[in-house]
Amino acid sequence: MVITPRLVGARLAVFAVLLTSAPLLLADDAQANALLQQGRVEEAGAMLQQTLAAQPGEAQAHQLLCRVYYVQEMADQAIHECELAASSDPNDSDNQLWLGRAYGYKASHASPFSALGLAKKVHTAFERAVQLDPANIAAMDDLGEFYVAAPGMVGGGLDKAEALAAKIKSTYPAQSHRLLGLIAEKNKDLTTAEAEFKAAVEASKTPGASIDLGHFYQRHNQPDKVLAALQTGIDADHRKDAALVDASSILTAAHLSPELAENLLREYLASSAKSDGAPAFRVHLQLGKLLAARGDSAGAHREYAAAVALAPNYAPARKAMQGS
Numbered sequence: 001m002v003i004t005p006r007l008v009g010a011r012l013a014v015f016a017v018l019l020t021s022a023p024l025l026l027a028d029d030a031q032a033n034a035l036l037q038q039g040r041v042e043e044a045g046a047m048l049q050q051t052l053a054a055q056p057g058e059a060q061a062h063q064l065l066c067r068v069y070y071v072q073e074m075a076d077q078a079i080h081e082c083e084l085a086a087s088s089d090p091n092d093s094d095n096q097l098w099l100g101r102a103y104g105y106k107a108s109h110a111s112p113f114s115a116l117g118l119a120k121k122v123h124t125a126f127e128r129a130v131q132l133d134p135a136n137i138a139a140m141d142d143l144g145e146f147y148v149a150a151p152g153m154v155g156g157g158l159d160k161a162e163a164l165a166a167k168i169k170s171t172y173p174a175q176s177h178r179l180l181g182l183i184a185e186k187n188k189d190l191t192t193a194e195a196e197f198k199a200a201v202e203a204s205k206t207p208g209a210s211i212d213l214g215h216f217y218q219r220h221n222q223p224d225k226v227l228a229a230l231q232t233g234i235d236a237d238h239r240k241d242a243a244l245v246d247a248s249s250i251l252t253a254a255h256l257s258p259e260l261a262e263n264l265l266r267e268y269l270a271s272s273a274k275s276d277g278a279p280a281f282r283v284h285l286q287l288g289k290l291l292a293a294r295g296d297s298a299g300a301h302r303e304y305a306a307a308v309a310l311a312p313n314y315a316p317a318r319k320a321m322q323g324s
Contacts, residue, residue, distance in 0.1 A: 029060045039280025041068050041311045059089035066098050071279040072314045075106035086125075093133035100125030100142065116154060122146060123155030137175060140168060144179040148186050158183055174204030178212060190220060207237035211246045218254045226254050234264065240271035242278035245286070252290065262290050281310035285317050292324070300324055 028051045035044035048065040051058060066081035082099040089095055100122045107118035126146055129139035144164050150156025161183050169176040181196030197216050201209040210233030217225040230247045237243050248264040251257050265287040274280050288303030301324040307317035 029058075029064060032061070032064050036064060036068060036071075037275045039274060039276075039283075039310050041072060041279070041281065042313070044068050057088045059085045059092060059095060062088060063092075063095050063098055066102060067276055070098070070102055070105065071276050071282070072311055073105070073316075074313075075102065075109065078102040079106060091132055093129045093136045093139060096125045096129035096132060097136065097139045097142065100129065100146075104146075119150055119154035123150065127155075137172065140164070140172065140175060141178070144175070145182065148179070148182045158186060174200045174206070174209060177203055178209070181212075181216065185216070185219075201232075205236075207233040207241075207243040208246075209233070210236065211243050211250070214247065215250050218250050223254055223256055226250065227256060239273040240267050241273035242268070242275055244268045245278035245283055248286070258290060258294065262287060265290070279311075281307040281314055281317060284310070285314075285320060288320060288324070297324065 028047060032044045032047045032051070035041075035047065045065060045068045048061050048068065051061045052065070055061070062081045062085035066078045066085060069075075069078035069081060079099070079102045082095065082102045085092070085095040086099050103118050103121045103125060107115040107122060110118060123146060126139060126143040129136055130143050133139065144161055147156050147161035147164065148158065161179060165176045165179040165183070168179075177196045177200035181193045181200065184190070184193035184196055193216065194213075197209075197213045201213055203209075210229050214226050214229035214233065217223075217229055230250060233243055234247055244264040245268050248261040248268075251261040251264075265283055268274065268278065269280060269283055269287070284303045284307035288300040288307070291297075291303060292300035301321070304317060304321040304324050307314065308321050311317060
């Protein structure tokens with residue numbers, strides 16, 4: 001075959017596209033992730049679909065799309081995308097973590113028989129995530145919670161949780177104390193559990209640890225201690241991140257300080273620290289329900305509309321909007 005200058009030029013053009021497409025895809029992923037963190041899941045999903053149409057095996061785009069579906073409680077779609085992410089890049093710890101979370105969400109809404117098989121998949125994915133990256137704290141926390149909550153037949157067990165807590169004690173003392181607190185609580189040793197949750201607060205000095213302590217008190221009907229622990233966390237949360245949403249949820253569950261619960265959600269929505277840990281559209285829905293409970297129908301409707309604008313396919317927001 002004779003290679004003409006025109007063919008050489010065409011090949012060089014192809015190589016140029018190949019060389020420049022990867023940075024462009026990375027930029028698209030970063031922009032889609034930024035949209036996801038802001039709760040703009042409709043826009044994020046559309047951008048990721050375009051990326052995957054051009055590059056079907058792009059693992060990061062599949063993982064992000066999995067998360068877009070996950071925050072909208074679309075379990076099957078999330079699992080499909082996370083399976084594709086894990087298949088494209090099986091050695092990425094976060095791909096395994098989100099795959100486990102997607103399986104876990106579906107298991108929590110499945111029949112007992114189906115949940116059993118899904119729980120085994122959760123176990124495999126979380127353990128793989130920690131094996132791939134022992135410094136992945138989110139994976140470590142999820143694996144520890146799984147060990148505490150799940151029966152032995154699907155890979156759970158307090159002995160495994162204790163072993164994990166011991167393994168991470170020197171490197172991640174706050175996470176170790178939190179896990180030990182969960183273990184003690186499971187064993188109905190509430191004195192030890194409280195001490196471990198307090199130790200986690202001292203070790204981490206983060207808002208989330210104080211919120212965890214407040215959640216422990218809420219689970220065991222100690223309202224005065226709930227407020228004190230949550231206030232400590234709220235005061236420490238200068239970024240106004242998802243910890244505020246957790247605090248608001250705990251206050252609502254404990255039937256405490258509805259005005260404070262509302263204000264925390266507003267502070268979060270006004271902050272620059274929003275994330276898919278507390279998707280903005282779900283926070284708008286949560287705030288709308290609080291407003292509706294105190295008779296502010298117009299305010300509730302505005303919040304439901306804001307939720308639907310960000311996530312038009314999120315069924316709970318659409319339902320709330322139709323009923324407002």
